[in-house]
Amino acid sequence: MPEAHLEPQAAVATGYGQSKWVAETVLKRTSEMTGIHTVIARVGQLSGDSVSGGWTTKEWFPAMLRSSQALGCIPQHTLVSLDSALDMSVGGDIDRWV
């Protein structure tokens, strides 16, 4: 996926994706109409602090690990949310952890 504005079709699948598309479009139009400097950042999956390892427990990955300890096994493959392309770009793509 390019670092560029997307057609709305990329975001229609869920309200989550739609809200991101609307926010991006508001920023883009604001820049075009007023000259105000805007930056649009699509953030992938955030991971723990690179020094301390600190990472909130209220997320699917730590929830999966704690649950796996209780269940005695861990799932094999990548879990990726495929709700929509825009959802992927803004939160669901675990192959792109920072």
Place this chain on the structure above:
Amino acid sequence: MDVAATALVEMLDAPASMSGTVFHIAHPRPASGGTLFGHAGTLLGLPLVSHEEWLGRLKGANTGEVEAQMRIPALALLDFFEDSLGADGALVLSTERASAASRALREVKGLDESAVESWVKYWRKIGFLDA
């Protein structure tokens, strides 16, 4: 997350000519989720099983009691884990512009076993994961 935060600040300082630009704050040299799961399994001494088997065990553990929810937080995310099942064709996010604008992103360490180890160590320290 510290790298992502630094990258965001660096992007805000991007030249005005880049106004309205879209940046992807994502790892420029990604590790596959499967690899990271594998490292976690090794560290926790847990066997890797198929998604289907894991989901089956997860559902089987759903007693509806609060104690089960506490011990197995994935129960609250059952729909998410079911929807995500088997989807391993991850979309690749271009990070060309982001890397050009952010030194932190350009120089970010690779996500290897030691990264997973540091997260697991932290979660053990705070008592979220068993030792």
